[in-house]
Amino acid sequence: MSFSGALWAFAVLYVVWKASALVRGRANTLAAIAGPAKEHWLTGNFHRIFKDGLQYNLHLFRRxxxxxxxxxxxxxxxxxxxxxxxxxxxxxxxxxxFEETDMFIETNKLLFGDGLISTLGQQHRKQRKLLNPVFSLANLRAVLPRIQPIANELVDRLRSGLPQDGGAVEMDLLPWLRMGTIEYVGRGILGIDFNCLDPAKASDYVNAISTVxxxxxxxxxxxxxVPWVVRHLSLYWRNMxxxxxxxxxxxxxxxxxxLMDKAARQMFLSKKAEVENAGHDPEGSTTDLMSIMIRANSSTEDNARLSEDELVGQINTFALAGQETTTSALARLLWVLxxxxxxxxxxxxEVREAKITHARAIGMNESEWQRVSLPYDVLIGLPYLDAVVRETLRLYPSTNMMYRVATKDATLPLHRPIRSSTGxxxxxxxxxxxxxVIISILGANRxxxxxxxxxxxxxxxRWLAPASESDNAENRAPRDLDFGDESVMSATLGPDASSESKNVRYPGVFGSMMTFLGGSRACLGFKFAEMEIKQILATLISTMHFDLPSAVDGQGERKEVYWRIDGLQVPVVRPPHGDLRTAQAPFDIRLVKDEDFLL
Incomplete structure (x- = not known):
């Protein structure tokens, strides 16, 4: 064994020994809670729950x-x-x-800097206080026209590969959706044109953020x-x-x-200079959310102001969080449809009717309805589009679980009693x-x-019940919640834990589901994500029809998409046409025909 290999083996064994001592000291603290037996001395049940574990998780819920x-x-x-x-x-x-785990915080800090997903306590609260207004509905309405051309460009790129006679072509949509969502973050949040949809112009930063x-x-x-290494080793020895x-x-x-840190700092300095040059002239002020954040930060009190490192950290945080989960959600939506x-x-x-109506309102030719850009309130308010998006995000959340660690002894009340290990x-x-504590988003949503x-x-x-019925329907969700609105969350769930199930609601910020979590660490950009998903989906569905792959191989088998759970839900292809590892989302795509609409 080489010296470096021996050193690594020693380091791993030492950390395992220390961790094992901790485990022995805490053995049987949860003895009363029922659950599956440990399956492996090293990974426990972790590999079954986290690695491609949909069916295993559903089994645990039922049992x-x-x-x-x-x-x-x-x-x-x-x-x-x-x-x-x-x-x-x-x-x-x-x-x-119940805070984020050290593993989560320290890993994110090493990779992405001091952004929202890398901070705790007062620092995190200070960041959210500044950033919450940035994602206001007024700002989103202003940003929407800036990002609509991205969806149009995505459609143009896909259409260029389709025959005009209406024939279908198989395409892997995942790379296009990923690049499109990164471009949305770039132009809408960061105010930067990454040119992601032009393969010849992809940057190293885009490649890094899309694969990290x-x-x-x-x-x-x-x-x-990671936490032990960060606490006990200097930067020099960590690099070694x-x-x-x-x-x-x-x-x-x-x-x-x-690479991401260097690029993010360059983007921040460029955007900061742009904002300063624009001054206080409203006509010269850009509407991207990063510019709004920089202006808000410069005008706030010194003790509430974020440092440059924190602002740089937000760039990488937004770029990462804004594309992985949204890409997965869009691919899943098209797969379901x-x-x-x-x-x-x-x-x-529904989308065609809304676009034709808006075309008339703005004096545009109805025959060009496919290129109509819907205003924010019209787009967000389309009932069936809203129902399709919500139901898909409920049943198939892009992220299935999140971790917390108890920072002190606590007792959790339950809405429904459970059976202990002794019955x-x-x-x-x-x-x-x-x-x-593993927060099971999948379990909550199902x-x-x-x-x-x-x-x-x-x-x-389930999302389309008339308002008069929704209050009495057990499978209806309430309105979306505002961040930190604890009184609304409490009232939504109901003050009495023994109340009827039909009155129970999760504390999620989006339709009571837990897809975007809830509370003070809920997804800050969930409204931006909703807007982006609906805009891309409405633009794609207006022009193209989507089917699952139909080509048959020599054995009479079709390509089958399988959704693997590895933290995120990732589409892959089963053998013999795929390796169950490489992310891809193949579809048969063609231009729409008259028969693709309701009469």
Whole structure:
């Protein structure tokens, strides 16, 4: 064994030994909570839950209920939770007692800097206080016309590869959707044109931000060791450890982090100079959200102002968060609509009607309706588009789980009692300090006691009930919530934990579902994401028809898309046409015909 290999082996064994001592000291602290047996001494159940674990997670929900004991790395006992009352306490009422894990914070800080996903406590609250108004509806309305051309350009790129006679062509849409969402972040949030949709102009920064998550997955099992390394080793020795590492992914991540930091600083300085040159002239002020953030930061009090490092960190945070989950959501939406032709036809017809109506209002020729850009309120308010997007994001959240760690002993009340490991009924769960808690977004979004017996079915009609009926329908969600609106969240769930299930709502900011989380660490840009998803989908569906791949190979088999869960839901292709690892989203695409609309 080489010296570097021996050093790495020693370092890993030392950290494992220290962690094992911690595990032994905390053994059986969750003995009363039922759950599956530990399957592996190193990975526990972690590999089953996190790595391609849709069916395994659904099995756990059915067997154990809304609070489940599972085993993480080295067999550490953890809680997997999706009970609505428990999540309200974790995310809202007792949020200070359930923080992001050190692993999450330190890894994000190394990769992306001091942005929202890398900070805790007062620093995080200060950042959100400045950034919340940036994503106001007024600002989103102003940004929308700036980003509509991106969707049009995406359509033009795809149309150029389609025959004009209406024939279908198989295309992998995933690269196009990914580049489109990065461009949305660039122009809409950062005020920068990345030219992502022109393959010849792709930058190193775009390549890094679009692949960093996939590289990080390859180093997933090393993430638990990151906090210890950061706390105990200097930058010099951390770099030496990476240089000597037998894991190439670590060196790739280091180079990506350096590249992203350098590029983000250049973007920030350029945007800052642009804002300063524009001065206070409203006509000279740009409307991208980064410019709004810089102006707001410069005009705030010194003790509330963000540092340059924090502002630079937001650039990488927005670029990452704004494209991975949105790309997955768009691919999933098209995949669902390809399997639901009546829904695709109904959606396309609704969009056409809205565009024709708006064309008349602005004096535009109705025959050019496909190029009409819908105003923000019209786009967001289309009922069936809204229902399709919400139902897909509910049933297929791009991210299935998030972690928290108990910073002190806590007791979680439950909306519905669970059975303990000995068969007793538990209405509360004691959570010792240091316990990792997995917030199951998937479990919350498919909870039959909240969404109804058809919670595992894709049924957009659940969002279309008349207002007079929605208050009495158990599978209807309330309005979207504002950040930090704890009184609304509490009232939504109901003050009485024993109230009827039909009155229970999760503390999510988007339609009561947990896709964008809730509380003080909810997704800040969820309204931007909603606007982007609806605009891209409405533009694509107006012009093109989507089917699943239809070509048959020599054995009579078609290409089959499979959704793998590795932190994100990622579309891959099953063998023999794919390797179940390479992300791709093939569709049969053709130009729309008259028959693709409702009569």
């Amino acid at each position: 154990y209920g809304s609070v489940i004991k599972v085993h993480g790395m080295l067999g550490v006992e953890q809680l997997l939770v999706y009970d609505p009352l428990a999540l309200q306490h974790i995310l809202v009422k007792d949020a200070d007692a 998550q996939h590289v990080a997955i390859r180093a997933l099992l090393l993430r638990p060791f 450890l990476v240089d000597w590492s037998p894991f190439p992914a670590l060196r790739e991540l280091r180079e990506m982090a350096r 390809a399997q639901e032709p009546p829904a695709q036809t109904r959606l396309r017809s 007793e009924e538990l209405s509360t769960v004691y959570v010792p300090k240091g316990t990792n 909870n039959t006691h909240v969404w109804g017996p058809d919670a595992n079915e894709w049924r957009p009609e």
